[in-house]
Amino acid sequence: MGKRCLITYSSITGHTEKVALKFKETFEKNGWQCDIFKVRKNAEDILRPPVDIRSYDFVCAGSGLRAHLPYNEILNMLRGFRTGMDPRITLRFRDETIPYISEPIPEIPPHKEPKTDHGKIILGPDSPKAVVFITYAGYEFGPKEADPAALLLALELEHIGFQYIGRFCCPGKYVDDPMPRTFHGDIRNRPDERDLLKAQMFIEEKLEEIAERPSLLN
Numbered sequence: 001m002g003k004r005c006l007i008t009y010s011s012i013t014g015h016t017e018k019v020a021l022k023f024k025e026t027f028e029k030n031g032w033q034c035d036i037f038k039v040r041k042n043a044e045d046i047l048r049p050p051v052d053i054r055s056y057d058f059v060c061a062g063s064g065l066r067a068h069l070p071y072n073e074i075l076n077m078l079r080g081f082r083t084g085m086d087p088r089i090t091l092r093f094r095d096e097t098i099p100y101i102s103e104p105i106p107e108i109p110p111h112k113e114p115k116t117d118h119g120k121i122i123l124g125p126d127s128p129k130a131v132v133f134i135t136y137a138g139y140e141f142g143p144k145e146a147d148p149a150a151l152l153l154a155l156e157l158e159h160i161g162f163q164y165i166g167r168f169c170c171p172g173k174y175v176d177d178p179m180p181r182t183f184h185g186d187i188r189n190r191p192d193e194r195d196l197l198k199a200q201m202f203i204e205e206k207l208e209e210i211a212e213r214p215s216l217l218n
Contacts, residue, residue: 003032006051009062010039010071015135015172015191016064022196023060023133026203032058039074043101046077046087053081059162060203061153062133064172070134070149072098078156123163130154130162131206133199135172135191142183143169165209168202170195 005027011017020036027034035056039045053059061078063070076087076098083090088097088105097105132153136146146169154164171190178186191199 003058004056005032005034005058005060006037006053006056007034007060007062008037008039008051008053008074008077009060009133010064010074011062011135012064012071013172013174016062016133018191018196019133019135019168019170019199020060020062022199023203026200027058027207030204030207032207039071039077041073041100043103046073046098046101047080047103049077049080053078053160057128059128059130059157060133061130061157062135063149063153065134065136065146065149068145068148070153075152075156078153078160082156082159121158121161123158123161127161127163129165129206129210130157131166131168131202132157132164133168135170137174137182137187138171138184139174139179139182166202166206168199170198 007020007023007027009016009020011020017038020038024034024036035051037049037051039049061074063074066072079087079090085108086106088101089108091097092105132150134146134150136143136149138145150167150169154167158164171184171187173188173190176188178188180186184190
């Protein structure tokens with residue numbers, strides 16, 4: 001089996017993108033073929049992404065935070081892979097939609113009716129692997145504010161068939177203010193070089209795990 005990695009992410013301020021690029025650099029230094037896909041708020045990226053996520057041995061999915069959750073563009077792109085349908089079909093059952101996509105919502109295919117495709121998912125040594133990464137401000141509680149977003153991205157990836165093996169989270173500037181009373185204080189230069197070194201070390205650690213346990217990629 002080849003070593004193919006996909007790094008997919010959403011980034012508004014560019015902080016999550018810095019981590020994504022460091023991940024890519026690290027994978028390539030370790031002999032992996034690595035593709036990168038930034039998901040933007042448009043129909044092409046969300047409804048017709050230019051990648052086949054299931055063709056990869058390893059996926060890294062990342063986002064900044066909006067109201068403690070990942071950006072909806074990457075969530076909806078992943079949900080499209082999970083269901084094999086326009087993600088707005090699923091959202092419709094929660095009385096939600098994607099307001100920036102104006103294309104008509106297709107009818108639900110008969111064999112894709114809700115509740116008919118559910119079944120127990122078992123992931124293990126033979127499953128492709130995934131990690132998630134989050135940049136966050138964490139003004140009130142610090143790192144724990146990244147937890148809901150990281151776990152939600154991980155859950156979406158596991159629904160697609162990737163075994164989640166870890167997450168990387170680091171602060172990213174939200175406002176141009178030192179905010180001295182916040183959890184991390186002044187994060188105007190974050191993620192900084194130290195954060196990116198930690199990102200590199202995180203990926204190297206995961207690749208070392210795979211090297212020590214070859215069955216992880218069999």
